[in-house]
Amino acid sequence: MSSKANLVERRIIFGLLFIVVTMPLIFPIGWKTEVSPHVQMAYDLVENSPQGSIAIISFDYDPSTATELQPMAYAMIEHAFSKNQKIIAVALWPQGAQMADEAFGQILAKFPDKSYGTDYVNLGYKTGGMVTIQAMGRDIKSVFPADVKGTSIQDIAMLKTFNNLKNAAYIVSLSAGDPGIKQWIMAGHDMFGVSVTGGTTAVSAPGFLPYINQQNQLYGLLGGLKAAAEYEALINVIGSATVKMDAQSVAHILIIILVVIGNIKAYKIRRKKALAAQGD
Amino acid sequence: MKRTLPMILTFLVGMIVILSEFIPHFPFSKINSTLESWYLIISGFAMLLGLISLVRVNSSKVASKEENWQYYLAGLISLFTMVIFGLLWGMQETAGLLGHGESIQNWLGKKPFDYLFDNAYLHLSATMFSLLAFFIASAAYRAFIIRSFESNLLMISAIIVILGRTSFGTMLTSWLPQRLYFLQMSYMTDFIMKYPNTAAQRAIMISAALGIFGSSLRIIIGIERSYLGSDK
Numbered sequence: 001m002s003s004k005a006n007l008v009e010r011r012i013i014f015g016l017l018f019i020v021v022t023m024p025l026i027f028p029i030g031w032k033t034e035v036s037p038h039v040q041m042a043y044d045l046v047e048n049s050p051q052g053s054i055a056i057i058s059f060d061y062d063p064s065t066a067t068e069l070q071p072m073a074y075a076m077i078e079h080a081f082s083k084n085q086k087i088i089a090v091a092l093w094p095q096g097a098q099m100a101d102e103a104f105g106q107i108l109a110k111f112p113d114k115s116y117g118t119d120y121v122n123l124g125y126k127t128g129g130m131v132t133i134q135a136m137g138r139d140i141k142s143v144f145p146a147d148v149k150g151t152s153i154q155d156i157a158m159l160k161t162f163n164n165l166k167n168a169a170y171i172v173s174l175s176a177g178d179p180g181i182k183q184w185i186m187a188g189h190d191m192f193g194v195s196v197t198g199g200t201t202a203v204s205a206p207g208f209l210p211y212i213n214q215q216n217q218l219y220g221l222l223g224g225l226k227a228a229a230e231y232e233a234l235i236n237v238i239g240s241a242t243v244k245m246d247a248q249s250v251a252h253i254l255i256i257i258l259v260v261i262g263n264i265k266a267y268k269i270r271r272k273k274a275l276a277a278q279g280d
Numbered sequence: 281m282k283r284t285l286p287m288i289l290t291f292l293v294g295m296i297v298i299l300s301e302f303i304p305h306f307p308f309s310k311i312n313s314t315l316e317s318w319y320l321i322i323s324g325f326a327m328l329l330g331l332i333s334l335v336r337v338n339s340s341k342v343a344s345k346e347e348n349w350q351y352y353l354a355g356l357i358s359l360f361t362m363v364i365f366g367l368l369w370g371m372q373e374t375a376g377l378l379g380h381g382e383s384i385q386n387w388l389g390k391k392p393f394d395y396l397f398d399n400a401y402l403h404l405s406a407t408m409f410s411l412l413a414f415f416i417a418s419a420a421y422r423a424f425i426i427r428s429f430e431s432n433l434l435m436i437s438a439i440i441v442i443l444g445r446t447s448f449g450t451m452l453t454s455w456l457p458q459r460l461y462f463l464q465m466s467y468m469t470d471f472i473m474k475y476p477n478t479a480a481q482r483a484i485m486i487s488a489a490l491g492i493f494g495s496s497l498r499i500i501i502g503i504e505r506s507y508l509g510s511d512k
Binding site: 032034065095098102138 | 313319397409410414417418435442445449466474478
């Protein structure tokens, strides 16, 4: 096929994809989502943790993957707050601290009684990946002597008795790559025995499934936007993931249709070549 | 000496870290925690090194007017804009050299750094990642072609998983009676992800871990020396 025809085809595909992604965002379809076992596991971990316990949420991503991971952050913070749990936000990615602030800002509108330093704290970004987690496992105050605002960790009420990772009820790593969930599993769970769950982009999720095993190295996993929508369904919230799921579903259907068309086209070309060869 | 000293240091540090995992008591525990602190400090400097490298590489391309030099210039301007705004007025609740910049905040609604982060960086970054969807759609159309038994198997699995990962897919087979649960899209997707995918992932992970273990040992005992640079 000529390069001009190829270019036209590509433009048609791009145009179609743009339309099918945009339309459901303007006119929502409202397809229901079924909860998968891994999302249920992550939900159960938060649900069954005691009131007043402290959880760590690690924001190991940047704005590029916020579409998939930020709805998970909203849903998990909302769930933890609704169970009266306290949250320590940390970040192994430089922009993670800002993502945490944005997420808290969004959820605090629903929980006006929650206050900074008593119910949640943002310790910010720290370089070092797994070594940082190992050091947090021994003494969190040596790794984070102050929070993002510069307040000494000694002056933060909810951290008075929180010395290391072992004091955490569970750890959530929302991760778009390295460092992220894998490092939290290896250090947080395997070295210090804290339950670790997390969320990642749909494309990375298959790589973490081996960690969901009998040793509970990873306690459930939220993989992609669909998992975020499932979590929203579990906490009875119609959030951004639920809204965006229609667009993603339609885009997936378009991709399947394109694969079928591509195969029919390839079959026709092969047949034409075979007939031409027979003719020779 | 230029090569021997780093090799001795690598051997000592590597052995101490390994030993401290087996003997988590004094003095190994103390040395290990000190090494951790050193690592965190060095990692911080690595970021600075990255920043210097970024400026050097991009500015040399702009200076020599290489092809598309305008993009490198745009990158440098963006970098310095964020650094300068962050230094002058800080970000979020952290003050900069000129304090919090209340008058600018009144005008913009936020600090300049936060304003650019929320209104430019966040959206540009998400857009770059979103563009992948267009390329994936185009690539699926061109490359996902049945040519052999294996490619047929791959395509069937991919279609099941693609459909199973949508609300539409689950709805498509939700009418099936309970005794035919194994034909439901969500069950088939979970089955593929849980068994064939996990088995393959585990094999890859174990192989990679053994590879890392082997190459780490080679570095510690001095067989692998490429990290020291060339012999010249």
